[in-house]
Amino acid sequence: MSGRPPPFDARKRPEALSAMIQSNPTPDGPAAAGQISRGIVVCGGGKRYFTCAWVLVSLLRHHGCLLPIEFWHRGPAELDTGMADLIAAKDVTVRDATGVFAPGIDRQPEMLRLGAIAASAFDEVLYVDADCAPLTDISVLFDWPGVAELGLLLFPGRGDIGEANPAWPLAGLASRSVPSVDPGLVVIDRRRHRDLVAQAIRLAGALTPAALPGQRPASALLLAALAAGRPFGLAPYTPFDVELDLIHRDLQGEAMVQHRRTSKWHLGGQDRETPDDASTRAARDSLIELGRQWSGAIFQAPADAAVAEQDALIATGRFVYQSGDSRWRLLTLHRGGRIGAGRAEFEQHWAVVERDGEPVLQFYSDIRLAIEFRRLADGTWRGASCGPPGFAARLAAADTPGLTVAPP
Incomplete structure (x- = not known):
C-alpha cells in the first residue's frame, strides 16, 4: 500500500x-x-x-x-x-x-x-x-x-x-x-x-x-x-x-x-x-x-610485517605442521593472517616479521603471540612456543617429500 x-x-x-x-x-x-x-x-x-x-x-x-x-x-x-x-x-x-x-x-x-x-x-x-x-x-x-x-x-x-x-x-x-x-x-x-x-x-x-x-x-x-x-x-x-x-x-x-x-x-x-x-x-x-x-577475531598484523615473505607463503598456501609430539597435520595460510585448515588454540592467526635481517614466522593464539619460527636452509620452518606450555614446532610445504599428514 x-x-x-x-x-x-x-x-x-x-x-x-x-x-x-x-x-x-x-x-x-x-x-x-x-x-x-x-x-x-x-x-x-x-x-x-x-x-x-x-x-x-x-x-x-x-x-x-x-x-x-x-x-x-x-x-x-x-x-x-x-x-x-x-x-x-x-x-x-x-x-x-x-x-x-x-x-x-x-x-x-x-x-x-x-x-x-x-x-x-x-x-x-x-x-x-x-x-x-x-x-x-x-x-x-x-x-x-x-x-x-x-x-x-x-x-x-x-x-x-x-x-x-x-x-x-x-x-x-x-x-x-x-x-x-x-x-x-x-x-x-x-x-x-x-x-x-x-x-x-x-x-x-x-x-x-x-x-x-x-x-x-x-x-x-x-x-x-x-x-x-x-x-x-x-x-x-x-x-x-x-x-x-x-x-x-x-x-x-x-x-x-x-x-x-x-x-x-x-x-x-x-x-x-x-x-x-x-x-x-x-x-x-x-x-x-x-x-x-575464521577464528572469530579481527587480526591486526604487526606494523613491521614482511609483506613479500607473507605473499610467498600465501602463494604456497598448503603446508604440513607439527607441534610438540603430535603428528603432522595439514595447515593452510591465507591473506590477512587467516589460518584455515589446521587452525587450533595456538594457531589462530599468522604473520611474518623481519628480525636481524631474517624472516620470522609468527603464530598467534586468540590473546598473544604463541609460536615463532626461523626458516632453515632447506626452506622448512622450525620454531618453539613463546611461553608455557613449552613445545617445539615445525612447518613445511605440503609437497615436501617424506612428511606424512595425519588423517582427518
Missing part, C-alpha cells in the same frame, strides 16, 4: 541543523553509465555484525537470491583482509567506507546505512541490516506494488514516533504521532530519491544524540520523506514482535524477514531459531562453515 504523508507546517529547519547540512556534503555513487540496475546493500563490520552478515548472505543465497551484494564496513579495525576474502567468496563486493563518505557520515548507524545507499553502485537498492534473517527470496520486494510507481518502500517498525519525540523540530515538522518504520529494511530507487537520501543523511546526524533515553532514533528516511511531502510505499502488515525481534511479513501476511535486533548470531552458540526450520538449519550450517575458516 502507498500513501502521502499528512500536511505539516512550513517552518524552516533550525539554524543548527542548517549549519550541519552546509558542512556535511552528501556522498555520491559512480556515474550512471557504470551502475548495476539492482542489488542488495549490507553494512556489517566488526566481529558481531560480520558474523550476522555472513549468515545473512548465506541465507540470501540459500533462498535463491542471485542479486549482487555490496558489503560495507568502516575500515580495517572492523574487517581484516582475511574476513573480507571470506565473504567476497560468496559473490559479494566488499566496500570500505573510509575515504568514500564525507567526514562524519559513518558516525551513526543510520548515517552509515544511508551513506552506503547513496554511494552504492546500484540504481535500485534493497538495503538490509546485517542482523536480518531472510526466510524466502526477498529480491521479490523490487516487484511489490508501489515500488515501480513511487521508488520507495518502507516497512513498519515497533511502536510510534510520538508527539514528544525531539525528532519533529529537528526535521522542521509539527509534532504528531505516526507509526515508526524499521530503518533496517528499505527498497529505494536512488535515481529518483537522491535528494531524499541526502536530506536523510544530514538529518540522521542530529537524531541519534537527540533520541529519548531507551528509545531508538526515528528513521531519518521517513522524516525526510514527510518533510518533503514525498509519497512512499508501506508494507501492508505490521511485523510480529517476538522478544523485540521484528518479523516482517509478505503480501500474504506470512513471515518473510526476521530482524534479529536482540538475538544476534554467534559462532559456536545456540542461537534463537528463525520462524522457518529450513532457514534455521541453513543459518546454523553457515555458522559451522564460518567457524571452520
Whole structure:
C-alpha cells in the first residue's frame, strides 16, 4: 500500500541543523553509465555484525537470491583482509567506507546505512541490516506494488514516533504521532530519491544524540520523506514482535524477514531459531562453515610485517605442521593472517616479521603471540612456543617429500 504523508507546517529547519547540512556534503555513487540496475546493500563490520552478515548472505543465497551484494564496513579495525576474502567468496563486493563518505557520515548507524545507499553502485537498492534473517527470496520486494510507481518502500517498525519525540523540530515538522518504520529494511530507487537520501543523511546526524533515553532514533528516511511531502510505499502488515525481534511479513501476511535486533548470531552458540526450520538449519550450517575458516577475531598484523615473505607463503598456501609430539597435520595460510585448515588454540592467526635481517614466522593464539619460527636452509620452518606450555614446532610445504599428514 502507498500513501502521502499528512500536511505539516512550513517552518524552516533550525539554524543548527542548517549549519550541519552546509558542512556535511552528501556522498555520491559512480556515474550512471557504470551502475548495476539492482542489488542488495549490507553494512556489517566488526566481529558481531560480520558474523550476522555472513549468515545473512548465506541465507540470501540459500533462498535463491542471485542479486549482487555490496558489503560495507568502516575500515580495517572492523574487517581484516582475511574476513573480507571470506565473504567476497560468496559473490559479494566488499566496500570500505573510509575515504568514500564525507567526514562524519559513518558516525551513526543510520548515517552509515544511508551513506552506503547513496554511494552504492546500484540504481535500485534493497538495503538490509546485517542482523536480518531472510526466510524466502526477498529480491521479490523490487516487484511489490508501489515500488515501480513511487521508488520507495518502507516497512513498519515497533511502536510510534510520538508527539514528544525531539525528532519533529529537528526535521522542521509539527509534532504528531505516526507509526515508526524499521530503518533496517528499505527498497529505494536512488535515481529518483537522491535528494531524499541526502536530506536523510544530514538529518540522521542530529537524531541519534537527540533520541529519548531507551528509545531508538526515528528513521531519518521517513522524516525526510514527510518533510518533503514525498509519497512512499508501506508494507501492508505490521511485523510480529517476538522478544523485540521484528518479523516482517509478505503480501500474504506470512513471515518473510526476521530482524534479529536482540538475538544476534554467534559462532559456536545456540542461537534463537528463525520462524522457518529450513532457514534455521541453513543459518546454523553457515555458522559451522564460518567457524571452520575464521577464528572469530579481527587480526591486526604487526606494523613491521614482511609483506613479500607473507605473499610467498600465501602463494604456497598448503603446508604440513607439527607441534610438540603430535603428528603432522595439514595447515593452510591465507591473506590477512587467516589460518584455515589446521587452525587450533595456538594457531589462530599468522604473520611474518623481519628480525636481524631474517624472516620470522609468527603464530598467534586468540590473546598473544604463541609460536615463532626461523626458516632453515632447506626452506622448512622450525620454531618453539613463546611461553608455557613449552613445545617445539615445525612447518613445511605440503609437497615436501617424506612428511606424512595425519588423517582427518
